[in-house]
Amino acid sequence: NLSKRLQVVASYVKQDAILADIGSDHAYLPTYLVQKGVIQKAVAGEVVKGPYESAVKNVQRENVSDAVTVRLANGLFAIQDGDGVDTVSIAGMGGPLIAKILEEGKSLLTSVKRIITQPNIHAKAIREWSVDNGWSIIDEKILKEDGKIYEVVVLEKGNASYSETDLLLGPILSKEKDEVFNEKWQHEIKQWKHIVQSLGDAKNNPIVEEKRDQLNNQIQLVEEVLQK
Ligand code: SAM
Numbered sequence: 001n002l003s004k005r006l007q008v009v010a011s012y013v014k015q016d017a018i019l020a021d022i023g024s025d026h027a028y029l030p031t032y033l034v035q036k037g038v039i040q041k042a043v044a045g046e047v048v049k050g051p052y053e054s055a056v057k058n059v060q061r062e063n064v065s066d067a068v069t070v071r072l073a074n075g076l077f078a079i080q081d082g083d084g085v086d087t088v089s090i091a092g093m094g095g096p097l098i099a100k101i102l103e104e105g106k107s108l109l110t111s112v113k114r115i116i117t118q119p120n121i122h123a124k125a126i127r128e129w130s131v132d133n134g135w136s137i138i139d140e141k142i143l144k145e146d147g148k149i150y151e152v153v154v155l156e157k158g159n160a161s162y163s164e165t166d167l168l169l170g171p172i173l174s175k176e177k178d179e180v181f182n183e184k185w186q187h188e189i190k191q192w193k194h195i196v197q198s199l200g201d202a203k204n205n206p207i208v209e210e211k212r213d214q215l216n217n218q219i220q221l222v223e224e225v226l227q228k
Contacts, residue, residue: 009118019043021091023047023051027044031059074104088115091116093119094120095124115155134158140154142173164221196215
């Protein structure tokens with residue numbers, strides 16, 4: 001059974017999309033989407049041999065080899081001319097790594113209409129990449145599974161600009177402010193306050209003072225959003 005996390009990612013794949021799932025590991029996501037009849041064709045990309053082999057095995061076992069092509073490749077270079085990929089998913093990695101994969105392979109995104117990302121941490125890196133590269137955030141979700149909190153950020157082509165707070169918290173998530181969102185950021189604030197406290201004694205060190213000011217500023221911005 002597909003995890004709740006990947007089900008949320010799957011919910012953003014349109015009927016009959018042609019998907020490239022990058023960092024697919026077992027290829028659970030494309031396999032599930034084919035079996036549900038959502039898509040007929042997908043590429044599953046993996047850069048590491050072990051996960052690549054488990055993807056190949058799983059696709060064979062589930063009898064979806066005709067629909068899901070597994071490729072050993074770095075990031076978006078799993079996409080080939082003629083695949084007709086219109087949707088990309090990149091899930092289960094840190095935001096900075098997802099942003100790096102998008103940046104390095106952006107020449108392969110010309111026919112792509114939608115990018116579905118699921119950063120485990122630092123979603124901000126993806127939001128920043130989107131602004132810099134002519135993509136805008138069309139939806140976001142936050143969810144908790146097995147005690148861990150995950151974000152999903154969905155991009156389509158378009159120009160947008162976001163405030164610093166929106167880049168950090170998410171322009172849509174910070175408006176919805178659901179329970180998991182509040183939990184995540186209350187936890188972050190707590191950690192930042194700990195850091196501020198531990199920096200408290202270092203007087204007359206401009207670097208430390210700057211760091212402390214930055215954190216205090218961030219704490220204030222996020223608290224404002226939570227209290228609004
Ligand atoms: N996407 C699946 C999910 O969300 O459950 C698997 C997530 S798994 C934690 C991350 C996978 O990304 C690993 O299998 C890793 O080998 C792969 N990966 C990391 N960097 C990659 C890259 N540059 N290109 C392709 N795959 C990559």
